[in-house]
Every structure is written in structure tokens, then in C-alpha cells.
Amino acid sequence: MPRRSRWLVLAAFALLVSATQILWLTFAPIARQSRDALGVSEGAIGDLAVINPLMFVLLAIPAGRWLDRRFGTALAAGALLTAIGAVIRTVDTSSYQTVFVGQVVMSVGQPFVLNASTKVAARYFPPLERTAAISVASAAQFGGILVAALTGGALMGAGGLGLVLGLQAGFAVAAAAAVLVAVRVPASYALGATGETSLRWLRRDPLMWRLAGLLFIGVGVFNAVATWLDTILVDLGHPGVAGTLIAVMTVFGVGGAAVLPGLAARHDRRRALLVATTLISVVAFLAIAVALALLSGVLFVGVLLALVGFVLLAGLPMALDWSELESGPDRAGTATGFLLLAGNLGGVVVVLIVQAALGNPYLAMSAMSAVVVPGLLLAARLPRHARSHIDDDRRWPDERVKPASVPW
The missing domain is CATH 1.20.1250.20 (MFS general substrate transporter like domains)
Structure with a gap:
């Protein structure tokens, strides 16, 4: 209760x-x-x-x-x-x-x-x-x-x-x-076992690895925008506006993170939303590169970044929510740690990738788009519908996850 x-x-x-x-x-x-x-x-x-x-x-x-x-x-x-x-x-x-x-x-x-x-x-x-x-x-x-x-x-x-x-x-x-x-408030729901000592279930779960890949890309791209947008815009003659654009992207991202995961879970459309998120990001960053080349102002860039923020930042809670269903509450801490570890690594690697393209601001924005493309492939390979760890317990009593040989 x-x-x-x-x-x-x-x-x-x-x-x-x-x-x-x-x-x-x-x-x-x-x-x-x-x-x-x-x-x-x-x-x-x-x-x-x-x-x-x-x-x-x-x-x-x-x-x-x-x-x-x-x-x-x-x-x-x-x-x-x-x-x-x-x-x-x-x-x-x-x-x-x-x-x-x-x-x-x-x-x-x-x-x-x-x-x-x-x-x-x-x-x-x-x-x-x-x-x-x-x-x-x-x-x-x-x-x-x-x-x-x-x-x-x-x-x-x-x-x-x-x-x-x-x-x-x-x-x-x-x-x-x-x-x-x-933390002194007693838990309302029992979590079962206190977590296995072995990480074998994590190593053998393809869904967890695909979600980790998506967070590697999503967090990495967000960090790259936050890190290099000012440099890119200054090179194009737009100093002093990057902070406002990043704030707009983050504000819309907070709204997306609060709203979209609930809608996706309610209708069991997590994969569809993650596919849409990656596709929108790929197109938006390419459009930003074109807009910077052809338009003198940055208003259109701000609109596109708001859209990217709204869908991109929703990916984190959506991935965490799906991981809890997959791993079970008693393993949720380990699952969350694994996914956030992937996101932090992406935050370093993608920033360095975009840094290599900073000599050309249009190329730098295009690089962000290119980085997201593998995410589109990962999202397309996710299961169509989320399944509960409870179902796995009934079918595989000794393993919480399906063997890798069992198709999704």
C-alpha cells in the first residue's frame, strides 16, 4: 500500500x-x-x-x-x-x-x-x-x-x-x-533479494547494452552542445547568445523529461519514442548546420535546440524506467549505475569528437548529427514492447534475463 x-x-x-x-x-x-x-x-x-x-x-x-x-x-x-x-x-x-x-x-x-x-x-x-x-x-x-x-x-x-x-x-x-x-520512512514495497553478487545477468542482457548505448550518445551530445555551442557561435559572429540557447534547450528538456516518459509508458511506446528522439536529433542538428550557413540570426537555431532538448533529455528517465522493468527493483541500483556510467563516458568521448571538428563550425554541428546516427540503429533494435522481469522469473527461475540466444 x-x-x-x-x-x-x-x-x-x-x-x-x-x-x-x-x-x-x-x-x-x-x-x-x-x-x-x-x-x-x-x-x-x-x-x-x-x-x-x-x-x-x-x-x-x-x-x-x-x-x-x-x-x-x-x-x-x-x-x-x-x-x-x-x-x-x-x-x-x-x-x-x-x-x-x-x-x-x-x-x-x-x-x-x-x-x-x-x-x-x-x-x-x-x-x-x-x-x-x-x-x-x-x-x-x-x-x-x-x-x-x-x-x-x-x-x-x-x-x-x-x-x-x-x-x-x-x-x-x-x-x-x-x-x-x-530514508527513515519504511519502504511501501518489498524488493525481494538484496541483489546478486554476480553481474552475469547484466553482461548477458542485450536490452541493457542497447539502452546504455543510447545514453552514451544522448548524454554525450547534450554535453557537446553545452561545451562547444559558444565556440561555434562566436566563430560565426554570434557572441553572447550561447548561454541563452543552452538554457532554452535545458528548460524544454526538463519539460520533456517530466512529460514524455509517462506518456510512452502509459501506451507502451517506449521504443517508438526513442526512435523518434534519435531521428529528430539527427535531422535537427543537420538543419542547425544549414541554418547557421544560410541565416544571419539564431532564432531558428533556438527553436531547433528547444525541440532537441524536449525529446533528447526525456531519453534518460525513459531508459532508467525501462531498466527497472528489465532488471527488477532489487537490481535497479546496479542497472542505473551501469546506464549512467555509459552516459558519463559518452559525455567525455562525444565532446572530444566534436572538438576535433571545431575548425569548421558547420562541420562541428554536422558531427553532432553523425554521432546520433548509431543511436537510431540501436533504438530500432529495441523490443517493440517492454516486458517485466517478473515474466522472466516465471520462465527462467535461475536467470532473470533471457539467454542471449533467445530472440527479442
């Missing part, structure tokens, strides 16, 4: 998810000001943002498996590390070494938070509401990115780096405290 407090639990968790993203991207919109405040190079400031995905790659699977075994303890550890890391950064806001240590501590906690998205949904929400819960958690992730991008410059101008780090630490501590209270 679902508890009425489930939405409060989700709200607390969503705040913590947002906090992790705000702390990760603290220095992205204020790189030059932070360089001067800390007395280091811009490259050193960039290293502060690299720590986060690096720690996620190292800890994603171990964090997911710990969440499957000891959910409350693992999520509480993630909350505490997030808050402690944020507070450490405020101890000496003129010391790069202090800020670096705080960033490392916070980054260690993030995998335990983000990997818990599907576990929170499975523990507290009935099956018909789990897609919505996962969508809210994913939208909170993008919302945190947006808050970091939109508030950093204003706060830096108002009170310097001390104000930026202080307010962010306060938010992180409040969110962590809310989650520490929330």
Missing part, C-alpha cells in the same frame, strides 16, 4: 539530486572569475568539473550494488558526502586546494545519489506511478544544471566566490538533511 509520504520522500530526493548537479557545475559559468579568485589557470578551474565524471566512472557500479544491498545506508552516505564536500569548499574560498578537496568529497557522493533514482521509485511508489517518479528525479537533475548555469554569474557579481559557495553549501546541507529524514 503506497504511503502518503511518498511524494515528500521524492521531493527531498529531487532536491538532493539538484544539489549534486549545482555543485558539479559551480565553476562552469564563472570560470574566468574563479580563476582570478583562486589564483590559478582556467585549466585548473576546468579540472574541478572533470573530477565529478571521473569519480562517477570509477564508482558507478560499486555504488549501485551497495544501493541494491543496503539502500538506506548507501543513500545516506551519498547525502552526507554531498553536504560535507559542499561545506569543505567554504572553509577557505580563496584556496584552490581547499575547493579541490571539497569537490572530490562531493563527487564521491554523487553516484550514491543519482543511482538511487529507480530505487526510490521502486521502494515508495506503486508500479503505475514509478515512471512519473523517475521522471521527476531526472528532471531535477537537469533542473540543477539549469540553476547552476543561470545563477552563477549573478551571485559572483553580487558577492564573489564566497557567496556562490556559501549559498550552494546551504542548499546542499538542507537537501541532505531532508534525505536523511526521508
